[in-house]
Each structure stands twice: as structure tokens, then as C-alpha cells.
Amino acid sequence: MGIAKKVAPPPRRIELKREDTVKVISGRDKGKSGRVLRIDRERGRILVEHVGMIKRHTRPNPNKQIKGGIAERESAIAVSNVMIVCPGCDKATRIGHHVDQLPGGRTRRTRVCRKCGTTLDKK
Numbered sequence: 001m002g003i004a005k006k007v008a009p010p011p012r013r014i015e016l017k018r019e020d021t022v023k024v025i026s027g028r029d030k031g032k033s034g035r036v037l038r039i040d041r042e043r044g045r046i047l048v049e050h051v052g053m054i055k056r057h058t059r060p061n062p063n064k065q066i067k068g069g070i071a072e073r074e075s076a077i078a079v080s081n082v083m084i085v086c087p088g089c090d091k092a093t094r095i096g097h098h099v100d101q102l103p104g105g106r107t108r109r110t111r112v113c114r115k116c117g118t119t120l121d122k123k
Contacts, residue, residue: 011042014079015095015111020120022082023092024051029077033085037074045076052077088118095120 016022016036023033034049052075060068083092094114099107111120 012044012079014039014041014044014046016046016079016082016084019122021085021087022046022048023085024048024077024081025083025092026081027077028052038076039079040076043076044079046079046082047074047076048082049074084120086113086116086118086120088113089116091115 016039018036018039020036021033022036024030029051032048032051034051036046037049038047040046053072054075056071056073058066058068058071060066084095085091086093093116096112096114098110098112098119100110102108112118113120
């Protein structure tokens with residue numbers, strides 16, 4: 001009898017983008033805010049600036065100019081633990097969508113704040 005392999009859940013849709021400002025709503029760093037640095041859509045995790053700090057012990061490597069020692073860096077947190085911060089009302093909010101009609105019969109879908117209606121996409 002073999003050991004069953006852990007199957008990864010299907011990738012979920014993540015509405016966040018790099019450079020978005022988010023607020024942590026649960027976990028060890030609840031209440032902190034920061035910029036999104038990286039998004040892992042397959043695992044559903046994001047890297048937020050100054051959130052989830054861990055200490056990393058690094059060996060010196062003179063060939064690669066790595067000094068070595070104990071370095072602090074961010075670790076990834078689950079995307080379900082953060083909410084986007086609206087630049088208009090400056091509150092953590094859910095993301096809504098608004099469809100704009102462009103000339104030529106084309107449409108554009110923009111992210112909007114559910115509380116105040118301000119667009120979250122930077123032009």
C-alpha cells in the first residue's frame with residue numbers, strides 16, 4: 001500500500017496585483033499594511049512588504065558576494081488573510097468590478113472599491 005500524494009488545490013483567482021496596498025486581517029501580523037511584492041497564484045500565497053518577517057540563516061559565499069549571517073526577510077502569507085486598501089476611503093475593502101464601454105465597441109473591466117466606488121486600477 002503506497003502513500004497517497006497530496007494533490008494541490010486548483011489555482012484560485014486572485015484579484016490582487018503587484019504594488020497594491022493591502023491590510024492583513026488575520027494571523028500573526030493582523031493590522032499591518034504593506035505593498036504586494038510577489039503573487040503565487042498556484043499556491044494562493046502573496047509576499048507583502050514588512051509582513052510575515054522571518055530570520056534566515058545564510059552561509060557566507062565569497063564567490064557570489066554573499067556576506068552571511070542572520071538576515072530578516074518576508075515570508076509568503078495566504079491571500080485569504082489580506083484585503084486591499086482603497087486609496088480613496090483609506091479602508092480595507094472587497095473588490096468590485098465595473099465594465100466601461102470604450103470607443104469601437106470594446107469593453108474594459110476595472111477594479112473598484114465596494115465601499116466608495118473609487119477605481120483601484122492605476123492608469
